Amino acid sequence: MFKKISDALKWIGSHFLGLLFILIVLMVIMPNNDGAIDNSNLQEIELKGPIISSDEILKEIEEAKNNKRIKGILFSINSPGGAVAPSIDISYAIRDLSQIKPVLAYGGDVMASGGYYSAIYASKIMANPGSIVGSIGVIMEGANIDPLLKKVGIETQIVKQGTYKEVGTMSREWTPQERKELETLTKDTYDLFVKDVTMARKLNIANIKNYADAHVYSASRAKNVGLIDLIGTKQQAKKEIEKMANVKEAKWKEKDKFDIFFDKLSSETASKISSYIFGLKAVL
Structure with a gap:
C-alpha cells in the first residue's frame, strides 16, 4: 500500500511542471470570449462529487439569477451528498433562483443525501433511469x-x-x-x-417512512414516492427545460474553455492517483 502511495506521489511530482507549463500556455493563448456577444438563453449548472464547499456553485447560481438573458437552468447533479451547511446553502439558493426562472434538477448517477437536498426546491426534478436517488438521512x-x-x-x-x-x-x-x-x-x-x-x-408527513428514513431508491421508486417528477436521459432533460423556459431556439451558455480543461485534468489526475493506490476498480 505504501509503495503504491509513493508511486502516486512520484507520478504527480514528475508531471507537475509539465502540467503547470501547459496550464500557463493555455491561459495565454486561449481566446478570451469576454468581447464576444453572448446570446445564450439557457445555462447548465453542475454539482459533482462530495459536497464540501458551496462557494463556487453559489456564485454560479447568483450570476444565473441576475443574467436576464438566461431563461432557464438545468441543474445537473451527480453527488452522494456531503457537509450539511453547504448542502443547505445550495438548496436555498436554488429555491430563490426557481422563484425567478424555471430550474430543472437532473440526477445523473447519484442524487442522494445532500445531493438530493440541493435539488428539492427546483421547479421540477428529473432523474436518469439508472440513477440512485434519496438517502434522506444523517450520519455521524x-x-x-x-x-x-x-x-x-x-x-x-x-x-x-x-x-x-x-x-x-x-x-x-x-x-x-x-x-x-x-x-x-x-x-x-x-x-x-x-x-x-x-x-x-x-x-404528506404521515408517510415519512415511505420517502425518508434514509431509503435509497431507484429512479422509478423515487418517482412513485414523490421524490422526483420525471425520469429521462440528459438529452430529454435539456428538451424539458427548453419547454419549461418557453425557449424556441435553445442557445446554451458555453462553459469557459479553461474551466473545461481544468475539470478534465483534475478528473484524469484523480483517476490516475486512484488507480495507483487502489488498483483495479469495479464499474457498472
Missing part, C-alpha cells in the same frame, strides 16, 4: 482508537472546560451522555432535512 461516525493507543503505549492528556467538550473524541469510547448528545444533534439535522423535503415536494 468516529473511530475508537483506544485499543491501538494502548497497544503502542500511548496515553492521551486532556484539559477541558464544559461537560461535552470532548464529544466525538477518538481516544476512547464515547460515554452514554456523549452518544445521546450526538444523537440529539443528528436528529435535529434529520428533522430539518425531512421538513424541507416534505414542504418542497408537497408530501
Whole structure:
C-alpha cells in the first residue's frame, strides 16, 4: 500500500511542471470570449462529487439569477451528498433562483443525501433511469482508537472546560451522555432535512417512512414516492427545460474553455492517483 502511495506521489511530482507549463500556455493563448456577444438563453449548472464547499456553485447560481438573458437552468447533479451547511446553502439558493426562472434538477448517477437536498426546491426534478436517488438521512461516525493507543503505549492528556467538550473524541469510547448528545444533534439535522423535503415536494408527513428514513431508491421508486417528477436521459432533460423556459431556439451558455480543461485534468489526475493506490476498480 505504501509503495503504491509513493508511486502516486512520484507520478504527480514528475508531471507537475509539465502540467503547470501547459496550464500557463493555455491561459495565454486561449481566446478570451469576454468581447464576444453572448446570446445564450439557457445555462447548465453542475454539482459533482462530495459536497464540501458551496462557494463556487453559489456564485454560479447568483450570476444565473441576475443574467436576464438566461431563461432557464438545468441543474445537473451527480453527488452522494456531503457537509450539511453547504448542502443547505445550495438548496436555498436554488429555491430563490426557481422563484425567478424555471430550474430543472437532473440526477445523473447519484442524487442522494445532500445531493438530493440541493435539488428539492427546483421547479421540477428529473432523474436518469439508472440513477440512485434519496438517502434522506444523517450520519455521524468516529473511530475508537483506544485499543491501538494502548497497544503502542500511548496515553492521551486532556484539559477541558464544559461537560461535552470532548464529544466525538477518538481516544476512547464515547460515554452514554456523549452518544445521546450526538444523537440529539443528528436528529435535529434529520428533522430539518425531512421538513424541507416534505414542504418542497408537497408530501404528506404521515408517510415519512415511505420517502425518508434514509431509503435509497431507484429512479422509478423515487418517482412513485414523490421524490422526483420525471425520469429521462440528459438529452430529454435539456428538451424539458427548453419547454419549461418557453425557449424556441435553445442557445446554451458555453462553459469557459479553461474551466473545461481544468475539470478534465483534475478528473484524469484523480483517476490516475486512484488507480495507483487502489488498483483495479469495479464499474457498472
